Amino acid sequence: MLLNNIFNRPAVVEGVGEIYPIQLKDWDEFESYLSVLVLSKSNFPTEDESIPLLDRILFYISNNPDELEKLINLFNLTTRSSSFNLYSLETYFFRDDDGKLITSLNYEEFRKVVLHQNVILEPRIFKDPRVAEWAEKALKLKNKDAANITLEDMISTVSVVKCKDYDVLEKYTMYQLKTDFQRINQIKSYDATANLLGNPYAASEVKLNHFAEYLDLYADPYKDVFKKSSSSNINQAFK
Structure with a gap:
């Protein structure tokens, strides 16, 4: 059993680096970003299951700048950064000035870590x-x-x-x-x-x-x- 959580140590996600648990003094701010964090593939059913979760989220919030800002603020808060932004090359990705990179390839691992660190259970989505x-x-x-x-x-x-x-x-x-x-x-x-x-x-x-x-x-x-x-x-x- 790893003791990272009990000792308030960060976890490491490839490409992103250290992900920090949220301290209680920042909980109110963090809670305001949960509406984006809890979104899973179950919220966006599609015939093509290979479409990554981050791509589905970005399509969902493409016309909602407030939701995009929540996602960026979430990245900044959990990595203790202040400069994440959305970029586009062949696909969309997020990067900060220190080279931390969040893409469709590592977003789901990032999300899993943040949920676990902060004792947030995966919301149940019922088809019926x-x-x-x-x-x-x-x-x-x-x-x-x-x-x-x-x-x-x-x-x-x-x-x-x-x-x-x-x-x-x-x-x-x-x-x-x-x-x-x-x-x-x-x-x-x-x-x-x-x-x-x-x-x-x-x-x-x-x-x-x-x-x-x-x-x-x-x-x-x-x-x-x-x-x-x-x-x-x-x-x-x-x-």
Whole structure:
């Protein structure tokens, strides 16, 4: 297992160089570029599957300078550059003054790295709109009793529990924040369960999970929604 994410180290993509995880102080800006970053081939179905994703995106945003600016700003932010621009030779490509190059050949690897570094799951694209409607309603039903926790709540929790000032936390990445937040939750849960097991009247089926157990930051939120056993949720979702 590579430790780049937990230690906030950059990843390297051929032709581009170092790709840096987004720090929390830049998260609001980064979030404004997500509408372009999350676009995948599934958003642009075509009979010719060999057409690269970057070419499909550029065709899609060709008449929208705001979306093109988002893409350029995304390249600058993640590579800590300030001079990316769009060029055309035999095909379109992006280059900055230091020679960093993003083309249709490496864009998908760049995109994959940025999504992973910042704990952003690949959006689900459903071909059948009825399935999409059911999935979203079933997901809302599944999470209806979940706590309402915002990004700010996560930051303040880590700050209080770990006694870290906000000027320290603003340099955290989303991976580091979510790791700390989930680990705090796991330790709190462990302590509460351990106390419960000390009670002679505690339910015998109570299980004590280790406080350092593996954290899956990339868990698919739709995983349980599509289980066959969730057929009862389908009926509730469409009530």
